[in-house]
């Protein structure tokens with residue numbers, strides 16, 4: 001009884017299975033369609049999930065401004081927090097708005113061309129995969145005519161294929177250049193924002209002096225932007241094309257071997273891919289760190305070039321070498337570490353992507369050979385070979401495309417690294433333009449009255465005169481040099497500023513020039529264009545001799561002012577430098593003027609520049625320290641004759657006679673502002689010096705007196 005029941009159950013089961021396979025075979029085309037559609041959705045979804053943001057790590061620096069945390073991490077030697085996360089996509093989308101400003105922009109057009117070519121290339125590849133199978137089949141079937149005809153087709157396909165690849169590379173490079181240009185233009189616009197923008201300008205100065213976040217802006221603007229652009233241009237083809245390829249190749253493959261096999265293969269590939277992704281080292285962080293370290297090394301080298309003379313005289317070679325070696329060693333340590341991680345990751349990657357997935361694929365290609373698939377007719381040896389070759393090629397292309405999606409995660413991480421660097425630059429510039437600075441403060445800045453001063457903001461009002469009313473002088477790191485400074489200078493009244501080193505004499509000029517913020521009180525002053533500064537070591541630009549005198553004007557500006565070379569010659573005569581026109585080879589001679597002129601000559605050229613511009617006010621910061629006294633007198637006289645009001649910092653008493661007012665700092669936060677009676681002051685100075693000289697004699701005289709006393713007493 002029981003055995004007949006089990007036989008019945010078996011029969012029922014067999015019937016059920018037969019019904020199922022009949023039903024499956026009947027509905028297979030529909031099932032295939034569903035599986036294919038599911039695969040396409042899955043491929044896009046998996047790629048999206050793989051590339052989409054993981055939640056950013058929580059910020060430790062709560063309360064600080066946006067971007068500050070990253071910046072601090074980046075520049076303080078700690079690894080910057082860089083990953084393919086929400087923060088990366090936010091940063092990237094901000095930068096994308098700059099590099100692709102609109103749908104009708106050149107960049108958008110290039111992207112459309114690029115995408116069309118990518119699709120075209122995939123279609124060609126599908127055609128070539130089929131052709132490959134057909135060629136081998138004609139070989140196996142020993143049909144020479146068919147074989148040669150197919151070879152001809154192969155050669156004909158090569159024409160658009162090679163053309164497409166060349167075009168793709170060309171357009172990708174064009175895109176990289178276009179991105180770089182957009183980004184560089186935007187950065188330069190903000191970096192060198194003109195003074196017409198008022199307090200928002202002079203970002204290059206503020207980045208270097210008022211903020212600690214960026215130590216090597218030059219490296220970021222040149223190298224990092226270029227690398228970012230190249231990566232961004234490449235990532236599109238590295239991602240878009242493989243995703244398209246995976247879908248199209250797999251669709252074609254599923255037609256040949258059945259969507260079921262493909263489903264199994266996908267499950268296996270995805271499992272190993274997840275493992276691979278888990279093992280991927282943080283390449284984004286490595287890239288950002290690498291850029292930061294090499295920037296720092298370059299910065300140290302550029303300091304050596306800039307201060308070569310000073311270092312040579314100080315015999316500082318050993319110290320500089322040590323500094324350079326230390327920087328280089330940090331770069332190398334990091335690069336070696338990255339290299340090691342790349343090495344072992346490369347082994348695992350190739351093992352999995354090429355070999356393991358390759359074996360899965362071969363099994364898949366064998367399905368139509370070993371199993372009879374419903375809906376696919378039985379074929380001869382040639383047909384089987386054709387199918388195998390085509391499938392294998394499709395599979396190789398598909399696994400190559402999938403591999404590229406995997407590899408592109410690495411590219412994406414690197415792009416995240418460069419995106420972090422470029423964003424740091426853009427964010428810091430934005431903050432600096434808004435007057436938000438991030439600088440290490442001195443300890444006194446956070447206590448008592450000083451902290452109160454730092455919280456405040458003063459008022460700047462445009463006026464003909466220069467008037468400070470209760471204005472504190474505060475350094476960028478929060479050191480309060482003078483708590484409340486008040487003085488008033490009218491046009492024509494030359495002001496002399498004196499005081500011990502580091503008391504804030506030049507800092508006053510930085511406030512006048514709009515470089516440092518005003519923390520309190522009221523500053524009345526003309527626009528920054530009414531000032532010309534002559535420092536002790538004047539700046540000489542790249543360009544011709546003429547450019548040195550008229551800087552920052554161009555020759556066109558000069559001509560627009562109706563000034564000729566003959567006028568410039570007169571300007572040079574005023575500082576007794578007219579001979580250099582002939583000596584240096586004419587007005588259009590261009591050289592490195594920093595090296596071609598002596599220290600005193602540079603100061604005289606800067607004075608000539610002052611006479612050319614003829615501004616309302618001249619700021620002279622030890623501007624005559626290297627010229628003879630009689631020359632100094634001539635230059636002062638000429639400036640006064642032109643109606644330029646002088647604001648002078650100098651330790652030379654010979655300059656006193658040219659000034660009407662004096663602002664004297666005492667070095668401990670106090671000051672005296674008064675009329676300068678040069679004659680009286682000189683007389684007092686002379687008397688003081690005479691007394692000091694006499695005082696120096698006192699010990700000698702005391703000693704001699706003691707000797708004389710002994711002699712007088714007859715003891716010697």
Ligand SMILES: Nc1ncnc2c1ncn2[C@@H]1O[C@H](COP(=O)(O)OP(=O)(O)OP(=O)(O)O)[C@@H](O)[C@H]1O
Nearest residue numbers: 209210475476477500501502503504505506507508
């Ligand atoms: N960019 C800066 N960042 C931080 N501190 C600065 C900066 N520039 C100047 N200081 C500080 O401000 C203080 C005053 O400098 P300032 O150049 O005004 O001195 P000074 O009176 O002109 O001295 P000297 O006669 O030696 O030229 C100094 O302690 C200096 O360290």
